[in-house]
Amino acid sequence: MTSPGTIFALATPQGRSGVAVVRLSGPSAGAVLQKITDGRLPPGRKVVLRSVRDPETGQVLDSALILWFPAPASFTGEDVAELHLHGGRAVIAAVMQVLSRQPGLRLAEPGEFTRRAFLAGKMDLTSVEGLADLIDAETEAQRRQALRQMGGALSALYEGWRARLLRVLAHAEAIIDFPDEDLPEETNAHLRAEVTALLEEIDAHLADSRRGERLREGIRVAIIGPANAGKSSLLNWLAGRDAAIVSATAGTTRDVIEVHLDLGGYPVLLADTAGLRETADALEEEGIRRARRWAREADYRILLLDGAVYDERQTAEFTSQENPSLVVVNKSDLMMSWPTSATVVGEALSVSVKSGQGMAGFLARLEQEVARLAAPGEAPALTRIRHRMALESARESLMRFLQAPSPDLAAEDLRLAVREIGRITGRVDVEDLLDVIFRDFCLGK
Numbered sequence: 210m211t212s213p214g215t216i217f218a219l220a221t222p223q224g225r226s227g228v229a230v231v232r233l234s235g236p237s238a239g240a241v242l243q244k245i246t247d248g249r250l251p252p253g254r255k256v257v258l259r260s261v262r263d264p265e266t267g268q269v270l271d272s273a274l275i276l277w278f279p280a281p282a283s284f285t286g287e288d289v290a291e292l293h294l295h296g297g298r299a300v301i302a303a304v305m306q307v308l309s310r311q312p313g314l315r316l317a318e319p320g321e322f323t324r325r326a327f328l329a330g331k332m333d334l335t336s337v338e339g340l341a342d343l344i345d346a347e348t349e350a351q352r353r354q355a356l357r358q359m360g361g362a363l364s365a366l367y368e369g370w371r372a373r374l375l376r377v378l379a380h381a382e383a384i385i386d387f388p389d390e391d392l393p394e395e396t397n398a399h400l401r402a403e404v405t406a407l408l409e410e411i412d413a414h415l416a417d418s419r420r421g422e423r424l425r426e427g428i429r430v431a432i433i434g435p436a437n438a439g440k441s442s443l444l445n446w447l448a449g450r451d452a453a454i455v456s457a458t459a460g461t462t463r464d465v466i467e468v469h470l471d472l473g474g475y476p477v478l479l480a481d482t483a484g485l486r487e488t489a490d491a492l493e494e495e496g497i498r499r500a501r502r503w504a505r506e507a508d509y510r511i512l513l514l515d516g517a518v519y520d521e522r523q524t525a526e527f528t529s530q531e532n533p534s535l536v537v538v539n540k541s542d543l544m545m546s547w548p549t550s551a552t553v554v555g556e557a558l559s560v561s562v563k564s565g566q567g568m569a570g571f572l573a574r575l576e577q578e579v580a581r582l583a584a585p586g587e588a589p590a591l592t593r594i595r596h597r598m599a600l601e602s603a604r605e606s607l608m609r610f611l612q613a614p615s616p617d618l619a620a621e622d623l624r625l626a627v628r629e630i631g632r633i634t635g636r637v638d639v640e641d642l643l644d645v646i647f648r649d650f651c652l653g654k
């Protein structure tokens with residue numbers, strides 16, 4: 210829960226910068242703005258230059274650009290003021306000091322401005338989540354997906370489904386309320402057809418192989434393979450830095466080493482893992498267990514084999530056990546000839562991390578695969594587990610509706626489905642969700 214009142218926060222990062230923006234929102238924003246400037250309220254939505262003062266001493270703290278957004282046409286729907294200050298630490302500190310001394314004014318909690326925008330009906334929950342994702346976006350594809358969601362693409366989809374269900378519900382209730390009216394039999398069939406069509410759409414949306422979630426969270430790519438194949442060397446090459454220790458000793462890597470990459474605009478979480486081999490060393494064994502667990506949950510597995518000690522039987526074993534997405538044979542610089550054996554999965558690539566041979570082709574292939582796993586389709590993608598869970602539960606209610614033994618129970622199942630979908634956009638009681646959703650927001654947003 211958040212309390213009312215007027216809040217303020219630094220909207221730009223802490224520390225030195227060219228410009229720093231301090232934002233105020235709430236009923237006292239105008240009065241405080243007047244008090245710390247020259248007593249006049251600036252015209253709405255026009256930039257003005259003013260001295261910002263300490264009202265107690267009259268001392269000028271900075272010369273700032275001021276923006277005044279009278280309610281309700283503001284981000285939060287409340288009176289909002291923005292001070293664009295010079296971004297020096299002392300300037301920011303002095304202005305924040307003065308603001309914190311103003312009665313009725315308090316520092317905003319993380320996400321509180323956006324929370325107020327939501328409560329004022331300026332944004333629905335999926336747009337709020339899109340905004341959070343946009344601020345967190347680190348790659349092109351993430352930025353595009355977030356902007357689309359913030360703009361209401363998901364909201365429109367879910368609200369559309371909810372509106373259709375509400376119409377079905379109204380008909381279903383009419384059947385209960387007027388049982389003697391002899392409503393045409395086709396009404397019932399029509400309702401069932403509409404629900405069946407909706408179920409198909411929901412299923413298609415759910416069956417997107419976690420595309421949107423992957424794009425938000427990063428596509429998980431594991432490098433697995435026998436000891437000394439060059440897995441750590443490959444990770445370092447992709448990361449462009451020495452993130453993992455490389456050595457000629459087999460069994461060097463024990464822990465899973467994760468690095469974040471931007472591959473062709475897509476976010477990737479790449480993991481280097483312990484070499485898979487029989488070992489008597491308990492620590493190494495634990496490392497191998499972790500490697501297998503990480504790889505099992507990964508979206509994509511690169512099986513890296515050692516071309517210097519290439520062995521058909523071992524290769525066949527690895528490919529059948531580790532379920533690789535791509536087989537790469539490393540150290541082509543040491544290989545007499547490219548193994549033509551059928552045990553190498555048809556599309557295996559031959560590379561040398563050391564000499565660079567084949568690496569450009571490998572990178573292009575990896576970028577292609579990552580894009581295939583997360584590229585947005587025509588329809589807006591489901592981006593959060595929260596949406597998935599609500600839709601799955603709505604889906605169950607709709608399946609029950611189709612089987613319902615009485616009109617009363619059928620209507621109740623529809624009501625449940627409407628409610629679950631309403632929770633995604635925040636149309637119905639979501640008080641319990643808000644703290645979780647706004648928890649990860651930055652301060653000042």
Ligand SMILES: Nc1nc2c(ncn2[C@@H]2O[C@H](COP(=O)(O)OP(=O)(O)OP(=O)(O)O)[C@@H](O)[C@H]2O)c(=O)[nH]1
Pocket residue numbers: 435436437438439440441442443454455456457458459460461462463482483484485539540541542543560561562563564
């Ligand atoms: N000749 C040659 N040597 C390579 C190549 N790639 C890696 N190496 C060498 O192979 C050895 C093992 O490399 P690592 O990257 O540590 O191999 P790893 O698979 O991570 O090894 P573990 O963590 O012990 O399983 C090192 O001496 C590397 O310099 C390559 O393409 N050609």
Ligand SMILES: [K+]
Pocket residue numbers: 436437455456457458459460461462
């Ligand atoms: K090694």
Ligand SMILES: [Mg+2]
Pocket residue numbers: 440441442453454455461462481482483484
């Ligand atoms: Mg290693």
